[in-house]
Amino acid sequence: xPWSREQIALRAARELCDGFYVNLGIGIPTLVAxxxxxxxxxxxHSENGMLGMGPFPFAGEEDPDLINAGxxxxxxxxxxxxxxxxxSFGMMRGGHIDISILGGLQVSETxxxxxxxxxxxxxxxxxxxxxxxxxxxxxxxxMEHMAKxxxxxxxxxxxxxxxxxxxxxxxxxxxxxxxxxxxxPSLRLIELAxxxxxxxxxxxxxxxxxxxxx
Amino acid sequence: MTRKIYQDAGSALAGLLHDGMTIISGGFGICGIPDALLxxxxxxxxxxxxxxxxxxxxxxxxxxxxxxSGRIAKLIASYAGExxxxxxxxxxGKVQLEYCPQGTLVERIRAGGAGIPAFFTxxxxxxxxxxxxxxxxxxxxxxxxxxxxxxxxxxxHAWKADSEGNLVYRKTARxxxxxxxxxxxxxxxxxxxxxxxxxxxxxxxxxxxxxxxRIVPLAHVEKHIEKRTVRERA
Numbered sequence: 001x002p003w004s005r006e007q008i009a010l011r012a013a014r015e016l017c018d019g020f021y022v023n024l025g026i027g028i029p030t031l032v033a034x035x036x037x038x039x040x041x042x043x044x045h046s047e048n049g050m051l052g053m054g055p056f057p058f059a060g061e062e063d064p065d066l067i068n069a070g071x072x073x074x075x076x077x078x079x080x081x082x083x084x085x086x087x088s089f090g091m092m093r094g095g096h097i098d099i100s101i102l103g104g105l106q107v108s109e110t111x112x113x114x115x116x117x118x119x120x121x122x123x124x125x126x127x128x129x130x131x132x133x134x135x136x137x138x139x140x141x142x143m144e145h146m147a148k149x150x151x152x153x154x155x156x157x158x159x160x161x162x163x164x165x166x167x168x169x170x171x172x173x174x175x176x177x178x179x180x181x182x183x184x185p186s187l188r189l190i191e192l193a194x195x196x197x198x199x200x201x202x203x204x205x206x207x208x209x210x211x212x213x214x
Numbered sequence: 215m216t217r218k219i220y221q222d223a224g225s226a227l228a229g230l231l232h233d234g235m236t237i238i239s240g241g242f243g244i245c246g247i248p249d250a251l252l253x254x255x256x257x258x259x260x261x262x263x264x265x266x267x268x269x270x271x272x273x274x275x276x277x278x279x280x281x282x283s284g285r286i287a288k289l290i291a292s293y294a295g296e297x298x299x300x301x302x303x304x305x306x307g308k309v310q311l312e313y314c315p316q317g318t319l320v321e322r323i324r325a326g327g328a329g330i331p332a333f334f335t336x337x338x339x340x341x342x343x344x345x346x347x348x349x350x351x352x353x354x355x356x357x358x359x360x361x362x363x364x365x366x367x368x369x370x371h372a373w374k375a376d377s378e379g380n381l382v383y384r385k386t387a388r389x390x391x392x393x394x395x396x397x398x399x400x401x402x403x404x405x406x407x408x409x410x411x412x413x414x415x416x417x418x419x420x421x422x423x424x425x426x427x428r429i430v431p432l433a434h435v436e437k438h439i440e441k442r443t444v445r446e447r448a
Contacts, residue, residue: 047316048242048389056445064245064437065373065387071243071296072443082385084392084420085242085268086324089317093337112340123301123311125269125293130343131317134336164340 025102052080093135109207114159133163145172223254246387292316326362327396368398379426
């Protein structure tokens with residue numbers, strides 16, 4: 001049984017530690033905000049200039065001046081601070097944010113990440129993704145293992161890169177991989193979703209890796 | 215103490231606009247955008263503009279106003295999604311787009327305003343953003359050289375101002391505004407509330423008035439929400 005989107009997010013939430021400053025991407029990563037383990041306090045960072053993000057507002061209490069990086073209305077909490085974009089990206093690029101959990105389109109076997117564009121199909125942009133992966137010390141990518149029948153964990157990304165050798169952990173609906181820079185192969189398969197076999201993961205992963213299953 | 219204050223956006227822009235100029239505009243999404251100033255610029259018909267902003271607003275709103283009327287020659291932004299008209303113009307080759315990672319974009323503006331012509335950043339190394347840029351190694355890691363940005367005109371939206379041009383912003387509507395206020399020959403701030411000098415605690419001022427040449431108190435502020443997300447009451 002592959003993991004659901006919520007279960008992927010739940011596995012990603014296990015990467016959080018008490019006191020962490022955390023940046024979440026859009027999509028599955030957003031779900032992590034509601035899955036912080038009990039008794040743990042973390043502060044969520046929003047690239048548009050906020051630390052300490054609260055939940056969505058109640059209907060009727062939305063504030064156009066209070067949004068997250070996905071442009072959704074949110075709320076502030078007692079620990080919230082607001083600041084300008086330069087300081088916000090200084091936090092990211094300067095290594096002050098502890099962890100970022102991001103979506104991915106492709107990850108290579110050396111930890112390259114592609115997640116900002118599909119040429120010819122999208123006019124979007126990298127937003128803050130390149131700055132995040134360049135500066136945040138721990139990058140966790142959460143994504144579906146396959147896209148339209150094609151593996152997303154590949155030898156080399158053929159989509160434009162967001163960053164080179166930046167990913168530390170990959171969590172998909174099938175499995176969890178660690179990236180160990182400088183080792184050959186760099187990828188280690190460390191966990192499987194329930195009833196998913198190593199052979200099934202091997203058949204659906206286009207990258208070299210070693211199995212280090214407990 | 216009223217020499218910086220203008221009746222409306224149109225009069226604040228008088229004598230400042232010319233075809234081909236570079237305008238930098240605050241805002242993230244449609245939050246904290248200087249929409250009254252952008253509307254007034256659109257109405258003047260000035261064209262071939264280079265616009266520096268995080269993203270081109272929504273269709274017909276914010277910088278999207280200038281998109282719809284075809285006034286932009288080049289956009290420098292980190293994100294151009296959520297504006298279908300811009301996407302259409304770009305894919306048809308009618309407007310140039312320079313993608314700049316958001317942190318690099320804001321740092322280029324910060325540098326431009328602080329008298330720093332260029333700097334080195336780790337962002338974008340090994341990606342298409344690095345194309346044609348100088349790479350240098352510091353402490354064993356590669357960095358890209360990026361150049362500062364200084365505009366002809368900066369457009370800012372602030373929450374509160376005094377007549378000196380000291381500014382305070384509100385929540386995440388601050389975003390790029392204080393940085394952009396420092397990085398142009400002339401900065402105009404549209405403000406929701408104009409107060410007397412002394413009413414803003416000097417410890418709370420975010421943008422000192424030295425950066426603000428013209429102030430437009432807004433008679434009417436219409437704010438929009440791009441994605442309304444709410445939770446149920448328990």
